[in-house]
Amino acid sequence: MSSPDLSSLELGCEDAAYEGTGFHQVHRAEPGQIVAIAQKFLEAGYRLEMLTAEDRRTDLEVMRVVYSFNRIDHPDRHLVIIDLEPKIPGAHAPSIMGIYPAADWYEREVFDMYGIHFDDHPDLRRILLPEDADFHALLKDFGRIEDAPAEGEASA
């Protein structure tokens, strides 16, 4: 088994320059397709290497979740990008935990840091920040240096 057969899913796919970027192929997909994509990668023998998110609300007006799938026997790294609504709270994506258990902690971290909710994740709670934290740390409008309290004011 080698490359997954994603043709049935009709994704936008670009060949990336591996030497420059580290990815062999980049796919852009709809949020609803990610479960089917993950299933195809699993059947083709790929691992979930990384799952993370980006806050692109200011420049691209989306909240972005990215997945990286790769093989152990020879490198074949695929980047899958899905774009969600730029609303926190309010951005939802399907969870692929049922297919890749590695996604469990990665999705919890994305929820913790970005507030993106993963549907069907059985235990979506915070993982890095304190349980009672009321903020999502990696959002671009949180914790900006410009917003720091002035010298001499009370800090945390």
Place this chain on the structure above:
Amino acid sequence: MSTQHHPPICLEKAHDDETYYLNMGPQHPSMHGVLRLLLKMRGELILDCDPIIGYAHRAHEKMAENRPWIQFFPNTSRIDYLSGMIYNLGYCEAVERMASIEVPERAQVIRVIVSELNRIQSHLLWFGTFLLDIGGITPFLYCFDDRERILAILDRVTGSRLTYSYGRFGGVSRDIDDVFIEQTRGFIKRMGEQAPMYRKLVHDNIIFLKRCDGVGVITKEIADAYGVTGPNLRAIGVEYDVRKAEPYSGYEKYDFEIPTRTTGDCLARFEVRVAEMEQSCRIIEQALDRLPDGPIKPAKLIKKLKPPAGEYYFAVESARGHFGMYFVSDGGDVPSRIKLRTPSFSALSAMPDVLEGTMVADTIAILGSIDIVLPEIDR
């Protein structure tokens, strides 16, 4: 083996009078760093385990978004301080690949030498602390003695013992001299005599064997499901090493093996790491023989970078496994996103499945054998 996830166990009702919850950590002599394990137990048997992390969260990724690319250097060594050199140089390599910066040959060879010294140092510390956890205090002192020799060598050229900022975009910051080469060769020679001694020190010890042989088996299904890499994966028999799969820094020119075992238990992981130390010595010898003359950094140091917009990924093989860096650049001089994909995160996420059904005393041996570093998990 089940890879199903269980809901938070603290919310479950106890099934019978003998089930109780034990909290291990975050301050515990054997928790490598500040890890908290919430264990649901019946007697000594672990029914379920919930690792609670975040006690060493220092906001590396947030800091990366607030400062130019070169100012992330201090963070790189502190993510995993035991492979600090590998992470620092790996970050340099990743940015060089992204911004298409050439690295001179001499700098590449120096990078390989210091990275492998760093790897040996990390495995030595792991050896000492693993055996300390199991109950043997003597190997700890032996290992630190050898480790101090490596740190003295690296300290002389980089100025730092633990957290290095030795790399520069396009090379390394200071050149190595004949004293460094002589000291390193002397150390390799010593290590050639010491490595069999390390094996012999514990290998026939009945307590060590009973605590490690057959304990904490990570199966291939669990490893693939959770993305386990590094010596933990090689102990199962999978020959995956980023230095061979996606070579960087000239690693394709060196002749070395990837040690593997098949059983996937604590003893296998132990043997893989000791064998890796020997392979690292082999690489260093070849690198010292091949060291060419030439510059070690570009004539004009690159401090400001505006890499082309896009997504980039680069991976290096740290002492713990596959360390991946995902960069998103928007064309400016400040990163839009840096994601650090660390090997200990994946290894620890596999632990609930591995620890289920084991005794609590085995937990210490298993957690020690997978070699996790908490700040790398929490970032």
Place this chain on the structure above:
Amino acid sequence: MDEVNPKQSDPTPVRLPVINPQQMDGQIPFEASPYVRFAVLEDLLNAARANSLWPLTFGLACCAIEMMAAGASKYDLDRFGAGVFRPSARQADVMIFAGTISAKMGPVIKQLWDQMPSPKWAIAMGGCTIDGGPFKYPNQYAIIEGADHLVPVDVYIPGCPPRPEALINGILELQDKITGKERKDKKGRKGKKGKE
């Protein structure tokens, strides 16, 4: 002062001085000084406390490795009496904060500090525990910038990470603080730092 004639009464050839307390005026005679000491009890206790500090094993991050190196073979902390690391806070005297203190860890530290019995001391090792170190920046959300936000710190050891020699120096400074006296070398000279 009368001397005992050893040949007449005592077969052992040791010349023991006879001390008449009324003649002493509170001074210890020179001949008796190897055998008798007067001291305030507190000084004795402080000397004992200082020379057998039991640290709590409390490595948080990178500085923990240098703390381990300080306790290991090359920079042996045990020769200063401080090598007995206790995992339980109830058996420890000194808490060496080795590593960055994250916001989630704060309450845990407070609980551990409360568990330690008095007299207890705190050493802030490394830049992170002094004021946040390399992780300090305006509006940092994740860490507590300095251990002295949580506990009263006695000794600050700068460095990132401080060398094991620096940690040993910090322990010696703490010992001086506890005894109230400065360390002297064999010739009786005080440390160069002078009186603080």
